[in-house]
Amino acid sequence: MSVTGLYLHDAALAVASGGSLVAAAPSIVLADPSRPLSLGQPGRDVARLTPRLVSTEHWALLARQAGRATPETIAVCRAELARRIDTTLRSAPLQCAVSAQYDGALGALLAVARLAGIDIGGFHDAAVLAVAASGISASTLVLEIGLAHVSVTRVEVIDGEARRRAAVIRRGVGRLALQQAWLRMIGEAMVLATRFDPLHDAATEQRLYDQLDESAAIAARDGTCRIELATGRELVHVELGRDQFVEAARDIYRSIASALHELRPAGQRVNVLLDEACLDLPGLLECLLEMRGCRILGHSSALVARAATLLSNEPEADGTVSVQRGCRNNLELESAREIDFGGREPMRQIPPSHALWEGRAIALPRRGFLEIGRAPDADGIRLAEGLTGVSRLHCSLHADTEGVTLVPHTPQGTWLNEERVLGRVRVSSGDRLRIGTPGVVIDLIAVGVTSDGTS
DSSP states (O other), X not given: OOOEEEEOOTTSEEEEETTEEEEEEOOOEEOOTTSOOEESHHHHHTTTTSGGGEESOHHHHHXXXXXXXXXXXXXXXXXXXXXXXXXXXXXSXXXXXXXXXXXXXXXXXXXXXXXXXXXXXXXXXXXXXXXXXXXOOSOEEEEXXXXXXXEXXXXXXXXXXXXXXXXXXXXXXXXXXXXXXXXXXXXXXXXXXXXXXXXXXXXXXXXXXXXXXXXXXXXXXXXXEEEEXXXXXOEEEEXXXXXXXXXXXXXXXXXXXXXXXXXXXXXXXXXXXXXXXXXXXXXXXXHHTTSTTOEEEEEOTTHHHHHHTTOOOOOOTTSOOEEEOEEESOOOXXXXXXXXXTTOOOOOOOOXXXXXXXXXXXXXXXXXXXXXXXXXXXXXXXXXXXXXXXXXXXXXXXXXXXXXXXXXXXSSOEEETTEEOOSOEXXXXXXXXXETTTTEEEEEEOTTOOTTSOO
């Protein structure tokens, strides 16, 4: 009896059976009262023409509202599940992979599935399955970019088991937000170049939206793209560079980077794993380059749903459904692939020569310690009394022939580039040190040193 796996990921909701993908498509629902409910492309075709008839955030709403979800949200989610998973895929309890965004909403998910006539055998952490199915055996941050959210999950592999340790959710910064930012950018660029505003009515906005994903992918791959629109009198076009897409989405990428940094212990070498389809988003590689010292790995879009079909959890006699946050790390459906940055490599890490604090550049010793706290030695950085979370000797910067190391001396909070410092960590020019809460900020800089590390 084949097991059906569902990856409830709204940017590419995937169904698999017996280890093979059945279908995967964005969760876009056209709920036009005048015709049967439609999934996928029909909704995209009118998303800007009749936006009130197109639902793209019903799963995000269900995750956020849980037991308070509106009847309309429940109805759309139920109808989509019923259409995605036909009766031939219901011979055994379905194994459902979910991201951390559904924490607190699994009861609502279970209720919706039962309304759709679907028997859930077990819920499984999607990030854990991605690691277990990719043959990864080290600490990994799993990045998921949904339609209306971003999640980052830290997965540790210990004694042959992949297990979720922590997760961070950013809502409202997924693919929909990226699309909206890029539509505005393209509209402004086209007005400047041609005096034609493609967003002035729904029809032209829809035509621009129809080619947005492909244009963004071309810009990500080739560095530039050409966008053309037929008007009533002529064909207008604009040439756009990858940097323009990156700038338009800067705030969204900052939120993604912040989530990654929040779960990475400062300076620790970890893997970052993501769906390779996300690499079509111009600017994402630049965002990932911030994770200095990390391996960036990709997996296929179908992987998580396929991995779920290898599991066989059953409901308890009373109908209780288990939630699995761990999985034996022996699924190994495919090997994670290291991402090719196309020559865009991180800048060389140069040891800092000075600490910049309150407008002063304080030289680091060539050898020895620079102490930081409320009562450092005479040559240290003395912070004011009364600062929350700042100790008398909080931390120090230790310089030697190999570089500069940050040494914490207290359990009070110390952050490097918004990553919590848990032990000694090597620092570089350009790093930012934050001490206490909300924190005193000290920037580390290299004075008189070129980008290749020479004086």
